[in-house]
Amino acid sequence: MDSIITYLLLYNQYLVKTIYKLVLFISKNIPLNQWAFDDSNSPEYQKFKVDNLPKIIRFEKVDYQFLLAYYKHKYNKVVKPVHRRNGKSIPSETICPKCGAPHHYIYDNNGNRGQFQCKVCGQNFNESNYVTKPIVLVCPHCGHTLTQKKNRKHFRIHKCTNPKCSYYLAGLKRLHSDIKSSEKYKYKLHYIYREFTFDFFKMNLHTLSKRAINFSFKKFNPHIMGLCLTYHVNLKLSTRQTAHALAEIHSIKISHTMVANYALTAATVIKPFVDTFDYKPSNILSADETYIRVKGIRHYVWIVMDACKKSILGYQVSDTRAVGPCILAMRMAFDKFQSFPGKMLKFIADGYSAYPLAKQQFELEENKIFDLTQVIGLTNDDAVSKEYRWIKQVVERLNRTFKSSYRVTCGYGSEDGALYGVSLWVAYYNFLRPHPYNYWRPLNEIDQLKQADNMPAKWQILISLGQQTILHMQENRLS
Template sequence: MASIITYLLLYNQYLIKIIYQLTIFISKHIPLNQWAFEDSKSPEYQKFKVDNLPKIIRFEKVDYKLLLAYYQHKYKKQVKPVQRRSGITISDKIVCPKCGAPHHFIYDNNGNRGQFQCKVCGLNFNESNYATKPLVLICPYCGKTLTQKKDRKHFRIHKCTNPKCSYYLDGLKILPSNIEESEKHQYKLHYIYREFTINFFKMDLRALPKRAVNFNFKKFNPHIMGLCLTYHVNLKLSTRQTAHALAEVHGIKISHTMVANYALTAAAVIKPFVDTFDYKPSNILSADETYIKVKGIKHYVWIVMDACKKSILGYQVSDTRAVGPCILAMRMAFDKFKIFPGKLLKFIADGYSAYPLAKQQFELEENKDFNITQVIGLTNDDAVSEEFRWVKQVVERLNRTFKSSYRVTCGYGSQDGALYGVSLWVAYYNFLRPHPYNYWRPLNEIDPISIADNMPAKWQILISLGQQAIIEMQEKAKTS
């Protein structure tokens, strides 16, 4: 009996080894549908592909006198000036752009054809050399310097123009065989890198808003303000409908303008508390963007949420669908982690190219390396969509919940008003709204809010917590 069990265990190990080898073979030679689709020959899809980061060379100046002293200290020898035996002279105006060594330490490196070499630091340079540039971008495929082609509002486009670059040659191979020469510009053939001119990682995410002031109730009281927020946010009534309900139900005559002022001021005060709360997020995040109207013009709301605990961790309102607001929303979400999970983080988004671009900037600016999985399409036609579709559906349902509250506003009057409106709704969603996921309790339960027996009182407590967060931020700003 023991021999049979031993034989079965050995046979089982043999099967596991065969399965492992087959899995490696499939991953190398039989790509999944979605991964194969990324190499599609369609120009409509290629423009959304994001290339790898380039090699970055930073030019740092040094002092040649320090280098001479270091060489003498280490090797007990002095670096002597260049002995020119060929009769070639170098102008005394020639100075090494890196260490500042004078012409006595400069070689004529290519027979009086304009290239020089510094004997102290070893730099090759000439008038057109990139040594004087603060930053040089190198193609990761062929090693040639990238050429700046376009200057956009927030970034510059650099392109590799080397006709022998392996990236360009591989792009030519996937072109349709019947394509004409005039149609090649529709395809993305050359390596491209976007250098952002605005540092979205130095923007203050927790700056105090302009409306973060004390409440002064000359005519009404905090309870009436709580009623306004309850009708306007919880029950999804417009400002005019809220004013009408207060007059008809409670006999309170208040203008819809005052209701709007209460909502904007409450949002400005609550926002610091919502943005700095310790959500203890899981390692599965989902992101999506939806559109709103500001003065009749399309704007976008970026949302990053915890797919497991359902809390909204990051959000931004922008007038463009560029990568900048995407980075800011992701920064808000990542700041909720006390220790960034790195490769353990699963970030799920749609096929929009802003998310891979944002990932590149996080790797470049903050050295945060994580994986982004893009769920493409509406059906589970591939293994990636089948595995992560549920995560994408969580944020899609959140968008529908937000839109049902947004529709009553008929659009916002300003971008700041839109941001405050979204932040007020996020505060309600995270701390006040009952969720079936949490047995019809709020996602994040706080003792002072749980003790309150009615919704206007809960809003007042939430505003009080926001004021405490503002005071703490002001005290930290004074001490720092």
């Protein structure tokens, strides 16, 4: 009996060693992390990836006498004044703007062409004692100072040009040997950082449209306006079809232009209430973007929704697919939290690079750190897709619901009309539309809306709640 147990123990040890060798062989020769994302690890897709934030060295004033004493204490050496061999001198009024060192410690850095360098602290500055680089961006991989390469509309592109950077060398290894050296520029090999020059975190998210008219009804009444919104938004009729339905069913002769004016004004008044309502969101958000037409030109709608409670928390309409509108939509969603959940928040999106860029800006500007997961592809070929695919499908289904109401309009006539058309639909989706998820009741039930017997009355109540919200916002601004 003892010999059998001893044999089994030895055999188990042999199996453990064999499994260890197999795992070691697989990890060296078969990169498991690429099975799910073969395309994303290809050098051709490298340009769609977002690099980590650089190291930021900010300009801070110090005392040169303290630095001189520190150098003497640590290195047992005295920093001597600059010995000028060419006979040229520095103006006596020149001092270092960072440490205050006098002209005795200042180098003529570029041959009497206006730039100086402090020998004590190493700061570069010009003749007006102005610091040339108040903020220095440093590559996180090699410590080399980034070089500004391009200027775009809302950001600057900084690049690490160090040929010995580990990031650059790793990118070269991923390239196929058949790629010619003259074609390497097509692939993103160097570390790149985008410095945004436009502050998207100071933009007002609750501006009112200047095209809205007032509610002084001369020919019609609030009930007719509620009928217009019911046919136009709830039943997905165009403005001309809405005017035709009112004439044929209710014998109300109204122009399609007046229907459009009612919709724009109602959207302007209701939007502040929808955007500032306390949705009590969960910690799982899902985001996606879809396209619309404005005067025949492609525009984009960004939507951020609560994946558990299904409410739309943030939305934006833009003419580009840049990161700016993405940040604004995410700001609208994050403002719905009474206290930001931080790392407990799971933000699910597709593989588009605007989302990690926006995440970087939230970490940099507002110190909001959250978990971003990007679901790539259409099939569940990896563990990430299997776990989070259902969240991505929730917002994809929402896009199809929105498109079913959008197609009848054949596109919007202006960007302002597109934004307020979407905001009107969001108000209907969050507060009026019956959802099977909530047992065919609205997602967010309000006591005032429960008292209304019909849909036109509910629209009038929403407008009244929007007016109260606007008055409250104006009182807070005055106080």
